[in-house]
Amino acid sequence: xxxxxxxxxxxxxxxxxxxxxxxxxxxxxxxxxxxxxxxxxxxxxxxxxxxxxxxxxxxxxxxxxxxxxxxxxxxxxxxxxxxxxxxxxxxxxxxxxxxxxxxxxxxxxxxxxxxxxxxxxxxxxxxxxxxxxxxxxxxxxxxxxxxxxxxxxxxxxxxxxxxxxxxxxxxxxxxxxxxxxxxxxxxxxxxxxxxxxxxxxxxxxxxxxxxxxxxxxxxxxxxxxxxxxxxxxxxxxxxxxxxxxxxxxxxxxxxxxxxxxxxxxxxxxxxxxxxxxxxxxxxxxxxxxxxxxxxxxxxxxxxxxxxxxxx
Amino acid sequence: xxxxxxxxxxxxxxxxxxxxxxxxxxxxxxxxxxxxxxxxxxxxxxxxxxxxxxxxxxxxxxxxxxxxxxxxxxxxxxxxxxxxxxxxxxxxxxxxxxxxxxxxxxxxxxxxxxxxxxxxxxxxxxxxxxxxxxxxxxxxxxxxxxxxxxxxxxxxxxxxxxxxxxxxxxxxxxxxxxxxxxxxxxxxxxxxxxxxxxxxxxxxxxxxxxxxxxxxxxxxxxxxxxxxxxxxxxxxxxxxxxxxxxxxxxxxxxxxxxxxxxxxxxxxxxxxxxxxxxxxxxxxxxxxxxxxxxxxxxxxxxxxxxxx
Numbered sequence: 001x002x003x004x005x006x007x008x009x010x011x012x013x014x015x016x017x018x019x020x021x022x023x024x025x026x027x028x029x030x031x032x033x034x035x036x037x038x039x040x041x042x043x044x045x046x047x048x049x050x051x052x053x054x055x056x057x058x059x060x061x062x063x064x065x066x067x068x069x070x071x072x073x074x075x076x077x078x079x080x081x082x083x084x085x086x087x088x089x090x091x092x093x094x095x096x097x098x099x100x101x102x103x104x105x106x107x108x109x110x111x112x113x114x115x116x117x118x119x120x121x122x123x124x125x126x127x128x129x130x131x132x133x134x135x136x137x138x139x140x141x142x143x144x145x146x147x148x149x150x151x152x153x154x155x156x157x158x159x160x161x162x163x164x165x166x167x168x169x170x171x172x173x174x175x176x177x178x179x180x181x182x183x184x185x186x187x188x189x190x191x192x193x194x195x196x197x198x199x200x201x202x203x204x205x206x207x208x209x210x211x212x213x214x215x216x217x218x219x220x221x222x223x224x225x226x227x228x229x230x231x232x233x234x235x236x237x238x239x240x241x242x243x244x245x246x247x248x249x250x251x252x253x254x255x256x257x258x259x260x261x262x263x264x265x266x267x268x269x270x271x272x273x274x275x276x277x278x279x280x281x282x283x284x285x286x287x288x289x290x291x292x293x294x295x296x297x298x299x300x301x302x303x304x305x306x307x308x309x310x311x
Numbered sequence: 312x313x314x315x316x317x318x319x320x321x322x323x324x325x326x327x328x329x330x331x332x333x334x335x336x337x338x339x340x341x342x343x344x345x346x347x348x349x350x351x352x353x354x355x356x357x358x359x360x361x362x363x364x365x366x367x368x369x370x371x372x373x374x375x376x377x378x379x380x381x382x383x384x385x386x387x388x389x390x391x392x393x394x395x396x397x398x399x400x401x402x403x404x405x406x407x408x409x410x411x412x413x414x415x416x417x418x419x420x421x422x423x424x425x426x427x428x429x430x431x432x433x434x435x436x437x438x439x440x441x442x443x444x445x446x447x448x449x450x451x452x453x454x455x456x457x458x459x460x461x462x463x464x465x466x467x468x469x470x471x472x473x474x475x476x477x478x479x480x481x482x483x484x485x486x487x488x489x490x491x492x493x494x495x496x497x498x499x500x501x502x503x504x505x506x507x508x509x510x511x512x513x514x515x516x517x518x519x520x521x522x523x524x525x526x527x528x529x530x531x532x533x534x535x536x537x538x539x540x541x542x543x544x545x546x547x548x549x550x551x552x553x554x555x556x557x558x559x560x561x562x563x564x565x566x567x568x569x570x571x572x573x574x575x576x577x578x579x580x581x582x583x584x585x586x587x588x589x590x591x592x593x594x595x596x597x598x599x600x601x602x603x604x605x606x607x608x609x610x611x612x613x614x615x616x617x618x619x
Contacts, residue, residue, distance in 0.1 A: 233448070
């Protein structure tokens with residue numbers, strides 16, 4: 001379509017190329033849609049990769065053996081595949097980590113949101129961000145070469161590799177996650193609720209424990225679940241500090257091997273593709289993926305189910 | 312004083328049974344102070360942890376840190392070993408991730424925020440991105456091992472710079488997408504409406520008006536994502552980055568190592584001299600990360616000022 005403009009005006013001044021605009025609009029939309037699909041492809045890739053290799057693994061090792069055996073020795077001639085040996089180690093380190101991180105992270109969040117002056121907040125938040133950005137290999141160094149020797153002075157039975165110091169440092173590494181997510185949830189509770197408690201004669205602590213925390217509960221629980229999921233998937237701290245010795249049980253003083261540490265151990269060795277040892281890392285990865293996925297879905301569900309909405 | 316006191320007693324006395332309601336303020340205030348103390352201890356412990364962590368590797372590593380350490384190749388002798396290939400490998404990773412993850416992540420963010428609207432399709436992608444952000448990084452390593460290292464070996468060259476860069480790009484993609492969306496959402500709608508009223512297409516409005524305003528916010532998130540990528544160890548160990556590389560990677564298909572893997576390798580050796588090397592390597596890694604963090608914070612402050 002062309003428009004006849006009055007000849008007295010110069011129509012050369014502004015002639016947008018609409019054809020071109022439409023074309024670039026379409027091209028941009030198309031390319032960006034493809035980019036958005038990359039994330040879907042990643043998820044599919046992860047699931048398919050894990051499923052294919054895991055199916056091949058279970059053709060050799062029956063599922064009941066995987067779930068019931070009490071030894072994990074896939075690299076030995078006398079091979080046993082009891083996944084619970086690795087799962088117990090992962091549970092142990094994650095539990096110790098949460099015992100450290102949940103109270104400290106939550107109290108730190110309360111302090112930042114309720115007690116800290118704006119100036120102090122501006123000073124503390126970047127520190128937590130730095131703590132969150134420290135690479136896990138650095139935490140691993142800290143756990144193995146600082147925390148373990150330190151603890152050995154108090155606990156003589158503590159071995160060089162152990163679940164205790166790995167769990168403690170793992171806890172330190174997830175404090176920032178709990179603190180910042182919980183703080184967002186606590187900060188979002190409207191001021192009027194706090195004022196209500198004061199009007200009833202409550203103290204600041206009472207306003208926090210009886211009103212603010214229950215109101216922020218969904219966000220706090222979600223942050224704790226995400227922290228558990230992060231602790232379970234963490235690799236380098238537990239590989240370096242907890243050892244590579246698959247032991248069933250929950251003794252925090254002896255070397256153990258978590259699921260992630262096992263994957264690293266096999267990856268560093270010279271394991272030919274297609275061998276049963278190679279397939280075990282995908283079966284272990286599948287277990288890890290299912291556990292963290294369940295936790296993440298549960299956390300989303302919890303937020304949706306229990307979120308308090310305020311105007 | 313006396314008047315006030317009598318008023319107080321007047322106010323309390325009418326209650327028939329004063330045991331039923333005792334304010335017991337001293338006790339409650341004591342609990343309050345205890346509670347504040349707990350909170351202060353918690354935050355102090357977090358700060359202390361960071362301080363002790365830094366003190367630990369600074370004391371161990373600083374004596375070892377010199378130009379020889381930065382420019383040397385790894386060696387069986389701790390005193391002559393260095394991080395040159397690891398540092399160069401980390402820079403390669405930085406470049407690959409920046410070239411791959413920035414455009415893809417920002418593009419996906421623009422699509423979801425500006426073009427997609429609220430369809431079932433965009434909601435699936437959104438849920439999917441949230442889930443991806445919770446997948447442990449070592450799982451990405453398994454994906455990379457199967458797809459990039461084995462499946463696409465003719466293109467990537469197997470356990471190469473390209474495979475490593477691609478897997479780290481996928482790993483940080485959710486972070487970049489989410490921060491891009493937040494930065495775009497913060498731009499006022501009136502600008503979009505004004506653009507549309509002037510006859511601009513959606514893409515023209517995004518390109519000419521929205522993006523320039525959102526750029527500092529996007530940069531903050533992408534730099535933090537980049538920092539996350541170069542601190543990662545686990546996925547690169549899984550795809551088989553080498554622990555002993557006596558040469559510099561020359562192209563995208565070269566085998567490679569990165570700083571965190573070199574550090575990991577030194578920590579896991581029994582000799583204490585190598586542990587000091589690891590500490591010195593950590594100092595270099597942390598310097599790189601902290602300077603990236605500082606850049607990100609600079610852009611964030613700039614962004615917040617622009618919006619204000």
